[in-house]
Each structure stands twice: as C-alpha cells, then as structure tokens.
Amino acid sequence: MLSFWMETRKILEDADHYLMPTYSRFPLVLRKGRGAKVWDIHGREYLDFLGGIAVNVLGHCHPKVVIAIQKQAQRLIHVSNLYYIEPQVRLAKLLVTNSFADKAFFCNSGAEANEAAIKIARKYSADKYGPDRFEIISAMDSFHGRTIATLTATGQTKFQKGFEPMLTGFSHVPFNDIAALRAAITPKTCAVILEPIQAEGGINMPSADYLRQVRGLCDEKDLLLIFDEVQTGMGRTGKLFGYEHYGMQPDIMSLAKGLGGGVPIGAMLATDRVAVAFSPRTHASTFGGNPLVCAAAIATVETLLEDGFILDQCNRMSAYLFERLGHLKKEYHEKVIDVRGKGLLIGMELMRDGMPYVQACMDRGVLIGLAGNGSVLRFTPPLIIEEREIDHLIDVMEEVLERVP
Ligand SMILES: *Cc1c(COP(=O)(O)O)cnc(C)c1O
Secondary structure: OHHHHHHHHHHHHHHHHHOOOOOOOOOOOEEEEEEOEEEEOOOOEEEEOOHHHHOOOOOEOOHHHHHHHHHHHHHOOOOOOOOOOHHHHHHHHHHHHOOOOOEEEEEOOHHHHHHHHHHHHHHHHHHHHOOOOOEEEEEOOOOOOOOHHHHHHOOOHHHHOOOOOOOOOEEEEOOOOHHHHHHHOOOOEEEEEEOOOEOOOOOEOOOOOHHHHHHHHHHHHOOEEEEEOOOOOOOOOOOOOHHHHOOOOOOEEEEOHHHHEOEOOEEEEEOHHHHOOOOOOOOOOOOOOOHHHHHHHHHHHHHHHHHHHHHHHHHHHHHHHHHHHHHHHHHOOOOEEEEEEEOOEEEEEEOOOOHHHHHHHHHOOEEOEEEOOOOEEEEOOOOOOOHHHHHHHHHHHHHHHHHOO
C-alpha cells in the first residue's frame, strides 16, 4: 500500500516538474478502465460519470474499439493524405449517410473541427460575396475551443483573458434571444455558430423554437449555420446528433469528443453547397483522418448505430437518471436549483460552488464534472451506463448533498 502511495506521489511530483501547469488536476492517477469503471494505481475502483468529458461514449476499452485499433495498428497506422485512405473514406460515408451532411473533412480535435468550420464558412462567403463578408456571430456562454479563432468564437471572456487581441470578425449575442441575433447581423455577417445545447457553459438548453428560428433567419439572410456538436454529437443526447431533436438542420457541423471512442479525432461535415468552397490546397491536416483513428471511429459509430441498441440504452438511462436526480432536487431544494439536459448530457445546478461536491463524490468512488461558472455538476457517463450504476451514483449524491453544506 505504502509503495503505491509513493508511486502516486512520484508521478505527481514529476508531473509538477515536467508538465506545463495547464490543468488543476485531482491527485488521482487512473491506470485501467472497463465499461463505466476506472481504477487508480492503488486498484481503487471509481464509477466514471464524467466519461472523459463526454468522450467515452461506449465506456472504457470497448472490445470492438480495442480490436479495431489492434487490427489497424498491425496493418497500417499512418500514411499521407496525398493518398486515398480506406478507413477514412468508410468513416466519411458512415457519417454522411447518417446525417444531413454530404461531405466530411477530418482533423484531430474539437477546436480543429471548429477551425475548419470557420474557414469553410469564410471561404464560401468570400467566393460568393467577395472579401468583405466574413463576420461570424456566436452565443454568449458558448465554448468552441482554445485555438485563437475558436477562443474568439467562445462567448466567455474568462478563457480569453491574457490572450488578447482576439481575432477580428466575431460578435456574441445572448443564447435563446432571436431578436438579439437578428439585430447583430450586419452586411458583413457570413455565419452563425452555436452549440445546440451549450455544454461547457452550464448545460444550457435551447428554448422551444429557438434553433428553428435561427435556421429561418440564416436562410433569410443567406448565412451559414454552423452547429458545434463536439459535445452533443455521437449519441450523447439520445440521438446520433443533437440537431435531430429540433426539426431543423445546420449547414456545417463539427464533431470530436465521442467520435473516436477515446482516440483523438475531429470532423467537420457540410452540405455539398458549402463543401465546394474547399478545393485542393485550401485546407489540410497531416494526421487528419489517419487510418488508425478512423478505424477506431468506424468501430465506435457502427457500435452506436447497431440496432439502435446503445441509443435506446442512453434514452432509457437518461429517463431514469432524470427521475432520480429530480427526486434529489425535491429532497434538497435548498441546495439544488435545477436539473437539466438531454440524453446523458445532464447538469445539476447548485446554489453554490460545486467543487466540494465533486471532491466528496470522488472520495466516495464516483467521478463527476463541473460546467458553467462552477455551480453546475455535470454528468456525462458512457452511454452504456446501467441502472445499478445510476443507483450507486444516486446513493453517493444523496450522502454528499446531505453532508456537504
Ligand atoms: C470540448 C469542446 C470543444 C473543444 O474540443 P477540443 O477537442 O478540446 O479542442 C469545442 N466545442 C465544444 C462544444 C466542446 O464541448
């Protein structure tokens, strides 16, 4: 036991010594995962209701993903995009046939997928209207990534502080305010970028008709509508893509997080009308859509779609988790303000900072996250989560709500 503690301490010390301090990490070293469970280096078990922040849609080390990676690793790991890559073509076909989109571009992260979306929107507009129409409107409290362009699009100044100046050509409007969006459109506007459900910003839901109204406004003004589905995509909300809930479609969609079942891959999808804006040498990525990650993503998407079983499971477990969290909200109404979300993207807003609750859950072997200004507990478990695992979470949450002031 002691030697394990020493091992943990050594890893923490080396991390402090050799890694840039970009994360305020919990003193926990995870070494193994299966399904919705992970184990630290002491062998202590944790129930993972954070799921790699909405990445591990199929849970940890799903056998289909593991085997796909193993097989592909033995065959071919990387070749240049100067040649045709079989798994990349198959993955594009799979995503296109199951979405509004006609074409896909592959990259390596959510921020890069949004970069590609921003670039193709500007290029489309430049080709059609000339160079003066390049502005993009996004929502306050949105999160689109950490590169300079996606950071500029992000509607939260706390992420931008110290990195100014931001890029020109972006403005922000309140989410769910169609009048504000209309008022923000200028002759220079080319696109609107939104998360259908704002995830990092606090699990903020779109109001009844908002997204359809945005679609209508974009059609009226010939603006491209970009949906950042990096977090809401890949079954997270109970449908393969978030937009499917809202009776409308975007022109461009970015994906990442759950797409590769854990391996780093991003995608930008668009209709043919938009996709023609990219031609050879307009955009590229060395690693984008490489054979290894595409094999993992194919296994992930195919498993998600197989008989709809996993989406069904996600929806059943979502209903159950909402019911149980709803009871907790009633029981602890002096501490819990709201429970909201869709599918297995769920937030529980508290009266106060949520960190002590996250910490108390971890002490009891359950991993959860935070969103928004820190007062929203975030639950993004694997979509294969089971009822008894939710029961376990609720037992722990009940105790934590009881004990933490
Ligand atoms: C996580 C996230 C991103 C950024 O993805 P990275 O892979 O970290 O670059 C962008 N948009 C949304 C909605 C996200 O949740």
